[in-house]
Amino acid sequence: MVIIQLKPHNLTSMANINIDAAKASTYDVIVIGSGISGGWAAKEFTEKGLKTLVLERGRDVQHIKDYPTTNKYPFEFEHRGELSLAVKTENPIVSRCYAFKEDAMHFMVKDKEHPYVQEKPFDWIRGYQVGGKSLLWARQTQRWSDFDFEGPQRDEFAVDWPIRYKDIAPWYSYVEKFAGISGNNDGLPELPDGEFLPAYPLNAAEDYFRKVMKDKYRNRHVISARCAHLSKPQQVHFDQGRAKCQNRTLCQRGCPFGGYFSSNASTLPWAARTGKLTLQPDAVVESILYDHQKGKATGVRVVNRLTKEVREYFAKVIFVNAGALNTNLILLNSRSERFPQGLGNDNGLMGKYVAFHNYSARITAEYDGLKQFATDGRNPAGGGYIPRFRNVLQQETNFKRGYAAGLYASRYMYRDDSAIGTTLKNNLLKGELGPWIVSSHMMGETIPKESNYVNLSSRKDDWGVPLLNIAIEYDQNDALMKQDYISQLTEMFSEAGFKKITPNTNSQNPGLDIHEMGGVRMGHDPQTSLLNQWNQLHACKNVFVTDGGCMTSTSTQNPSLTYMALTARAADYAVKALSKGELT
Amino acid sequence: MERRIVIKQIMIMAAGMALLPSCLREEGQASIALQNMPISLVEEKVLAEITETLIPATDSPGAKALNLHLFVLKMVDDCYTKAEQDEFKKGLGKVDELSQALFSQRFSDLPRNQRENLLTDIQEQRHDSPSIAAFYKIMKAETIKGYLNSKYVMTKLVIWELVPGRYNGYYPVKTT
Numbered sequence: 001m002v003i004i005q006l007k008p009h010n011l012t013s014m015a016n017i018n019i020d021a022a023k024a025s026t027y028d029v030i031v032i033g034s035g036i037s038g039g040w041a042a043k044e045f046t047e048k049g050l051k052t053l054v055l056e057r058g059r060d061v062q063h064i065k066d067y068p069t070t071n072k073y074p075f076e077f078e079h080r081g082e083l084s085l086a087v088k089t090e091n092p093i094v095s096r097c098y099a100f101k102e103d104a105m106h107f108m109v110k111d112k113e114h115p116y117v118q119e120k121p122f123d124w125i126r127g128y129q130v131g132g133k134s135l136l137w138a139r140q141t142q143r144w145s146d147f148d149f150e151g152p153q154r155d156e157f158a159v160d161w162p163i164r165y166k167d168i169a170p171w172y173s174y175v176e177k178f179a180g181i182s183g184n185n186d187g188l189p190e191l192p193d194g195e196f197l198p199a200y201p202l203n204a205a206e207d208y209f210r211k212v213m214k215d216k217y218r219n220r221h222v223i224s225a226r227c228a229h230l231s232k233p234q235q236v237h238f239d240q241g242r243a244k245c246q247n248r249t250l251c252q253r254g255c256p257f258g259g260y261f262s263s264n265a266s267t268l269p270w271a272a273r274t275g276k277l278t279l280q281p282d283a284v285v286e287s288i289l290y291d292h293q294k295g296k297a298t299g300v301r302v303v304n305r306l307t308k309e310v311r312e313y314f315a316k317v318i319f320v321n322a323g324a325l326n327t328n329l330i331l332l333n334s335r336s337e338r339f340p341q342g343l344g345n346d347n348g349l350m351g352k353y354v355a356f357h358n359y360s361a362r363i364t365a366e367y368d369g370l371k372q373f374a375t376d377g378r379n380p381a382g383g384g385y386i387p388r389f390r391n392v393l394q395q396e397t398n399f400k401r402g403y404a405a406g407l408y409a410s411r412y413m414y415r416d417d418s419a420i421g422t423t424l425k426n427n428l429l430k431g432e433l434g435p436w437i438v439s440s441h442m443m444g445e446t447i448p449k450e451s452n453y454v455n456l457s458s459r460k461d462d463w464g465v466p467l468l469n470i471a472i473e474y475d476q477n478d479a480l481m482k483q484d485y486i487s488q489l490t491e492m493f494s495e496a497g498f499k500k501i502t503p504n505t506n507s508q509n510p511g512l513d514i515h516e517m518g519g520v521r522m523g524h525d526p527q528t529s530l531l532n533q534w535n536q537l538h539a540c541k542n543v544f545v546t547d548g549g550c551m552t553s554t555s556t557q558n559p560s561l562t563y564m565a566l567t568a569r570a571a572d573y574a575v576k577a578l579s580k581g582e583l584t
Numbered sequence: 585m586e587r588r589i590v591i592k593q594i595m596i597m598a599a600g601m602a603l604l605p606s607c608l609r610e611e612g613q614a615s616i617a618l619q620n621m622p623i624s625l626v627e628e629k630v631l632a633e634i635t636e637t638l639i640p641a642t643d644s645p646g647a648k649a650l651n652l653h654l655f656v657l658k659m660v661d662d663c664y665t666k667a668e669q670d671e672f673k674k675g676l677g678k679v680d681e682l683s684q685a686l687f688s689q690r691f692s693d694l695p696r697n698q699r700e701n702l703l704t705d706i707q708e709q710r711h712d713s714p715s716i717a718a719f720y721k722i723m724k725a726e727t728i729k730g731y732l733n734s735k736y737v738m739t740k741l742v743i744w745e746l747v748p749g750r751y752n753g754y755y756p757v758k759t760t
Contacts, residue, residue, distance in 0.1 A: 073735070073738060080733045083663075085665065086662070202753060203754065246748065250746075374755050376755035377749070421639075422642055425731075428639075429737070431742070
């Protein structure tokens with residue numbers, strides 16, 4: 001970054017320098033955030049020749065070079081992967097996240113670094129660095145269908161989505177081909193097929209369960225989990241500098257092969273090669289600037305994370321991809337005479353109708369059969385996936401919507417540790433394969449409600465930005481759905497002859513699912529929504545939101561693939577609008 | 585034992601020691617820096633013998649050669665609560681006291697079979713001491729963790745692959 005020092009010798013030179021400074025700070029597009037959706041915005045705009053500035057609040061993380069733990073063996077970690085008591089005590093929130101371990105904790109926000117206000121308990125898990133959480137995600141990628149897009153309208157909650165499957169289908173194809181998604185074309189209307197690389201096959205026990213479900217039920221399908229891993233890379237992936245996934249399943253450390261999709265391995269280096277990208281790390285966006293005369297946003301105000309220096313950048317189009325809740329925060333904090341409640345927030349609904357995924361139940365069992373098989377190597381897809389089977393064609397339960405489920409089986413090596421001395425040593429080294437352990441977890445749709453919201457607190461952080469206040473909780477629908485998941489999975493496991501079926505409903509706070517969505521929802525009507533069918537703010541057309549903030553409802557699918565597709569679609573629209581002279 | 589293997593093992597030991605510098609320690613203190621649970625060199629040596637009794641050197645290195653006693657100390661020092669650390673330290677001292685009371689010898693001076701018998705009795709909780717029981721439970725769990733996660737075991741005995749490059753969900757195995 002060029003730091004322009006203003007040394008006013010006289011008024012004329014001062015004015016010239018100011019003009020130069022404005023030019024140096026002016027781009028065609030500003031993208032706020034470099035995570036999974038911001039990376040896509042960067043790729044799309046730079047590829048189409050637009051001068052693009054990507055602002056990332058965290059530090060730079062370059063592919064491979066900045067993955068310090070990626071090639072470490074377990075014995076190279078001080079505590080063999082475990083967290084020290086001091087780290088756990090200092091970080092009660094992020095310590096609850098499964099990925100917060102010795103090998104990846106440097107990619108996650110520590111509790112004290114970025115506090116927030118919990119009006120209700122909410123575990124906000126964040127990754128403030130170039131690439132954001134795309135380095136850490138669980139890489140599960142499924143398309144939505146019209147059963148999902150039509151959900152709010154059919155079941156009378158939230159507002160109607162302004163788009164349908166046909167609007168986004170070509171964009172799913174577009175992003176799948178580039179990102180590299182492995183999976184099977186399973187022919188299920190509730191989980192549309194896509195542009196897939198070969199799937200990672202189900203293992204013996206998962207496959208057995210699939211067959212039992214097919215025989216016993218009409219609509220309960222166990223399929224290979226679809227995931228953003230290069231099972232068989234194509235030329236477009238080699239062109240990105242990526243290679244075949246090596247089944248390490250150490251993805252949270254960053255992958256030196258680029259075996260899974262991340263902004264760092266894929267979209268950002270691709271954008272950089274166009275020569276049109278300026279990537280600015282350590283840039284905390286305080287607000288978006290609005291010009292009342294022009295009736296549009298003109299740029300952003302940024303606080304340097306390290307020096308606290310304040311700068312402004314200008315562009316014709318602004319994409320807000322700061323991560324769902326931070327996108328809400330930035331927009332709410334962008335107040336002007338025209339928008340006293342936050343940019344585009346004429347109806348006062350911004351920050352409301354936030355929802356998430358209900359991951360608060362899992363179930364485990366043993367299967368005594370198929371002992372002639374085990375697994376060898378590791379499955380980056382994690383195992384199987386059961387698409388939503390409740391309330392798909394019509395309402396049939398005492399709760400709205402439904403849940404998808406993960407399904408995975410493995411055989412553990414049991415090591416008898418009861419003895420002492422040489423016997424103990426021999427037993428530990430020998431080990432014995434145990435039975436198949438089959439597990440599942442629920443991924444439930446939650447209903448967006450006005451009472452689940454975020455807003456700005458009166459406290460400010462070190463950069464002068466208000467702390468986000470979060471008030472989000474489960475409801476009765478979530479509780480009923482959770483009971484149904486347990487009873488249905490118990491029945492399904494029983495049908496398969498599994499034993500020792502053990503449900504686990506230990507409640508986790510909302511947020512730990514890391515699928516927070518909404519607050520700046522899409523809709524037809526400016527009275528009841530914030531964004532239109534192109535992800536533009538109804539009331540400020542050159543500002544787009546294409547991260548989780550835009551979601552009208554949550555469905556049950558992992559959301560990232562939909563963010564990618566919405567981003568590419570909106571960027572395409574924005575470029576066409578610009579070329580027609582709109583937006584300026 | 586073959587000279588080559590001995591040299592290899594010495595190198596592994598040396599590598600382990602290099603991670604845990606002892607040159608700046610006060611005399612009488614444990615050979616590694618501990619933040620929360622001060623341990624004397626004498627206590628460290630008793631712990632080394634206890635872990636070696638659990639996992640002895642055979643045709644492959646045992647606990648002492650793999651510095652598992654130092655791993656146990658590091659884990660207890662960093663990952664356990666103050667109360668657990670206190671119990672651990674107290675229990676460690678009491679094992680030696682118990683040895684003196686039963687055999688009039690320090691644990692380190694006992695022949696191997698007596699050491700094994702004493703640890704078996706402790707494991708079976710035949711001695712009514714909550715701190716010995718607490719010490720033993722932590723010590724055994726961490727020694728085993730340290731052993732299975734040691735470089736020697738992970739690269740030579742139970743191989744851990746950094747880059748498997750494959751997945752077979754129908755891998756044939758013998759049924760017993």
